[in-house]
Amino acid sequence: MNTRRSGHIAALLLSLLLAGCEREAPVRGFVLPPGDADRGRQVFIDYNCYRCHSIPDVELPERDFEPPFVVELGGEVLRVKGYGELLTAVVYPDHIISPKYQNLLNRAGKDVQMTAMPYFGDSMTVTELTDLVEFLHGQYTRLQPTYYQPHYPGIR
């Protein structure tokens, strides 16, 4: 690989990273087709996400086993999760270990070494991923006084 090409790849990776960290700015550097939130809910069920996660006000099948920790997604949060962050959380769960999960473990007197969340990169299609993230993103869009989302004019 020549240096120019690797420079491009480095720039792409950097912009992906920034898109993940910089919530308020419109997503730049990569664009995925819009997802379908209803289908995303079905993906959430089909991939057994509900076995380890709950979402307030979303009806999900009953779990057939109780995981040691149920990490709640969505709902009323002080800082709304961005599209990029959610996408990264699904395809690369070890990148950032959810502070919520760390708190749950700390309270149980345990240290967090790595995520308990499986990798879905080899099983999920891109369409399933975009539908899923569309669905998840919608779970965090409840109005918060400090939350300003430039994509939706009128919401301050």
Ligand code: HEC
């Ligand atoms: C075996 C249990 C398990 C399954 C199945 C699972 N997760 Fe997770 N997930 C976790 C744990 C534990 C965490 C917290 C650690 C971390 O951030 O990686 C987590 C974190 C997350 C986060 C970040 C939450 C936050 O507040 O930062 C998202 C988003 C998420 N999972 C979505 C999903 C989706 C979507 C699926 C299904 C495709 C799924 N998870 C399947 C255990 C699981």
